[in-house]
Amino acid sequence: MTAVTLKNVSKVFPGETLAVDSLSMEVNHGEFLVLLGPSGCGKSTVLRMVAGLEAPSDGEILLDGEYANDLPPRERNAAMIFQTFALYPHMSVGENIGFPLKLGKKNGGQSVPQAVGDMAGALGISDLLERKPGQLSGGQQQR
Known part of the structure; x- marks a missing residue:
């Protein structure tokens, strides 16, 4: 598992839509975190930024203490699981x-x-x- 630190992370989409506003948090190695909130509050955007699928507009993402804002998804030891899960039915x-x-x-x-x-x-x-x-x-x- 990977330790995840967000330092003042924000995401603004085109049209000045603020999805995440200066979020700071830390999830230590081995911990589980659940993000709860109403639709549109930025939960998925935070996860997408950690996974490298979205770039933050501001702030720093650290994975195991290393700056990760510019790392492509394949180089991060992180992933996300969608609520509507996609399991391979032919695999155990x-x-x-x-x-x-x-x-x-x-x-x-x-x-x-x-x-x-x-x-x-x-x-x-x-x-x-x-x-x-x-x-x-x-x-x-x-x-």
């Missing part, structure tokens, strides 16, 4: 978790199976790793 839970890790260049020194096991343990789904998405409840699929 373990394979779905491990798939993006195999594509990435770094896993914090962990092997892919170790990283999958750690993530599944943190989410409380270790016993589901061999199941296919169609064999899971909605909540299990989301986790």
